[in-house]
Amino acid sequence: MENIEIKRMTAEDLEGVFEVEKTAFPIPWPISSFEEELRNILATYLIAKQGDKIVGYIGLWFIMDECHITNVAVHADYRKQKIATKLVKEMLKLCKEHFTTYVTLEVRKNNIPAQCLYKKFGFKEEAIRKEYYKNPDNTREDAIIMSLEL
Ligand SMILES: CC(C)(COP(=O)(O)OP(=O)(O)OC[C@H]1O[C@@H](n2cnc3c(N)ncnc32)[C@H](O)[C@@H]1OP(=O)(O)O)[C@@H](O)C(=O)NCCC(=O)NCCS
Secondary structure (H helix, E strand, O other), X not given: OOOEEEEEXXXXXXXXXXXXXXXXXXXXXXXXXXXXXXXXXOEEEEEEEEOOEEXXXXXXXXXOOEEEEEEXXXXXXXXXXOHHHXXXXXXXXXXXXXXXXXXXXXXXXXXXXXXXXXXXXXXXEEEEEEEEEEOOOOOEXXXXXXXXXX
């Protein structure tokens, strides 16, 4: 996809990020969670913009030499156009700046698109967190912990 800009999330972006979030997850984070992340000194959130429209985001926590991906999401109408790929590439640039040696994340066991995305960048499955995620119908789903050594 052409003309995608990657920028740091600011307070002005919260509504747009929340719009992406609602298209991406069965139980979206409330806007207040993104607001809190702006105050979290460990957190860096990047947004993908096409013109004025926010079409994706990635959330990162940098802790010592580790990076934890809290979330990645692309608006449902803009998927399969390499926007997540751009966000992950930008994350890897930031990892260099932070001297990160290890990147980790949790992903739903049934979320094959996200697992394929991470595997493309060399992430490996490390462990299972049993019943980590809640579903809207109150059932639970396992998380796969994936990691990448840099
Ligand atoms: C996962 C997600 C972020 C991918 O975003 P995207 O911008 O569509 O991804 P890209 O176009 O950059 O695709 C990169 C790679 O991801 C994988 N991928 C993306 N969509 C896929 C799909 N529907 N099925 C299988 N693999 C897929 C492929 O390996 C793809 O590489 P390819 O195009 O060479 O095949 C997007 O589907 C999304 O927002 N899903 C809902 C939220 C979510 O599950 N987030 C992850 C939480 S851990």
